Amino acid sequence: xxxxxxxxxxxxxxxxxxxxxxxxxxxxxxxxxxxxxxxxxxxxxxxxxxxxxxxxxxxxxxxxxxxxxxxxxxxxxxxxxxxxxxxxxxxxxxxxxxxxxxxxxxxxxxxxxxxxxxxxxxxxxxxxxxxxxxxxxxxxxxxxxxxxxxxxxxxxxxxxxxxxxxxxxxxxxxxxxxxxxxxxxxxxxxxxxxxxxxxxxxxxxxxxxxxxxxxxxxxxxxxxxxxxxxxxxxxxxxxxxxxxxxxxxxxxxxxxxxxxxxxxxxxxxxxxxxxxxxxxxxxxxxxxxxxxxxxxxxxxxxxxxxxxxxxxxxxxxxxxxxxxxxxxxxxxxxxxxxxxxxxxxxxxxxxxxxxxxxxxxxxxxxxxxxxxxxxxxxxxxxxxxxxxxxxxxxxxxxxxxxxxxxxxxxxxxxxxxxxxxx
Numbered sequence: 001x002x003x004x005x006x007x008x009x010x011x012x013x014x015x016x017x018x019x020x021x022x023x024x025x026x027x028x029x030x031x032x033x034x035x036x037x038x039x040x041x042x043x044x045x046x047x048x049x050x051x052x053x054x055x056x057x058x059x060x061x062x063x064x065x066x067x068x069x070x071x072x073x074x075x076x077x078x079x080x081x082x083x084x085x086x087x088x089x090x091x092x093x094x095x096x097x098x099x100x101x102x103x104x105x106x107x108x109x110x111x112x113x114x115x116x117x118x119x120x121x122x123x124x125x126x127x128x129x130x131x132x133x134x135x136x137x138x139x140x141x142x143x144x145x146x147x148x149x150x151x152x153x154x155x156x157x158x159x160x161x162x163x164x165x166x167x168x169x170x171x172x173x174x175x176x177x178x179x180x181x182x183x184x185x186x187x188x189x190x191x192x193x194x195x196x197x198x199x200x201x202x203x204x205x206x207x208x209x210x211x212x213x214x215x216x217x218x219x220x221x222x223x224x225x226x227x228x229x230x231x232x233x234x235x236x237x238x239x240x241x242x243x244x245x246x247x248x249x250x251x252x253x254x255x256x257x258x259x260x261x262x263x264x265x266x267x268x269x270x271x272x273x274x275x276x277x278x279x280x281x282x283x284x285x286x287x288x289x290x291x292x293x294x295x296x297x298x299x300x301x302x303x304x305x306x307x308x309x310x311x312x313x314x315x316x317x318x319x320x321x322x323x324x325x326x327x328x329x330x331x332x333x334x335x336x337x338x339x340x341x342x343x344x345x346x347x348x349x350x351x352x353x354x355x356x357x358x359x360x361x362x363x364x365x366x367x368x369x370x371x372x373x374x375x376x377x378x379x380x381x382x383x384x385x386x387x388x389x390x391x392x393x394x395x396x397x398x399x400x401x402x403x404x405x406x407x408x409x410x411x412x413x414x415x416x417x418x419x420x421x422x
Contacts, residue, residue, distance in 0.1 A: 096187025
């Protein structure tokens, strides 16, 4: 069930929070030995919370909905490991702001989902539910897999490069990266403060909107999705198109064909040449800021960091102030150019990932198609519905106007219907 369907069933008296949580725990017990989505489960605490909600009438937008929390997000009642042995057994003093908001809205935290090391590239044990021989993507590996496998209807993730959109594409679920700075990151382990963004995974666009309303303390109303003929999408293959593999290219062309058949207005949009260096600018900003954010771990526990993370931090420590400021200036210039690029479209349609999830669990795939949009701070949504040559999901990424998340989610809902039409 989607989160919205759960809420409707609870309102109708045909489902209780206790039953919803028990169903989630049963699914986890069945599938966790294969998927490894969870760093820490709290069955007893979740059931107690569910019973308390049932007793007081399921208050809040998320009343009784099971929720997964990425393990770089602080929880006072559960360990927070940040994907690193350095923090084994660490217990924060307080919940992160987003966890407090979710609990206040009635969500039931089932547990902490697996993250890569400090939300960078070194993966945990999580496998892709669509084919456990393949990566689920990262860094929000466990959250994407838990939602895709039906363990929970919604789970928190974060994105600094491509950690929401890429795993959502690989696992075949919806995800949103809201506009940069629109939600508090208090209690979320910092990696690159100019890029880090809170988001979440779900199995419908309406569920993404339900969680957005809970986070922003606003009333929820189902999305009013425009008819396909009213949609205007800018088709943007980006300067990184050459990195797309054959399956990714075929899926993108299939998406265009389905959109055209549905009557969606499509317009080719080329990113200006001046923005060609944005992917490298994102790498510079991320490396420089990660070196600052993880300075205590570097100083005290360098031998316990992965070689991949050590290499990034060494790059960041060697990066001069001039290169860092130049990358930030490039990003600021590109942000000023973007509204003109998008002035007569509802959203941009761009690749979400190079193709299907790569085989193996030793890496999480390439975020090349996400770095630009994270750097620019715009809202992004992964829309599932297509499959690649190996039968694995390939998502399509929609880029919206800053601070227009609801409008973007309405577009995503309509676009999803076009992608999944017979």
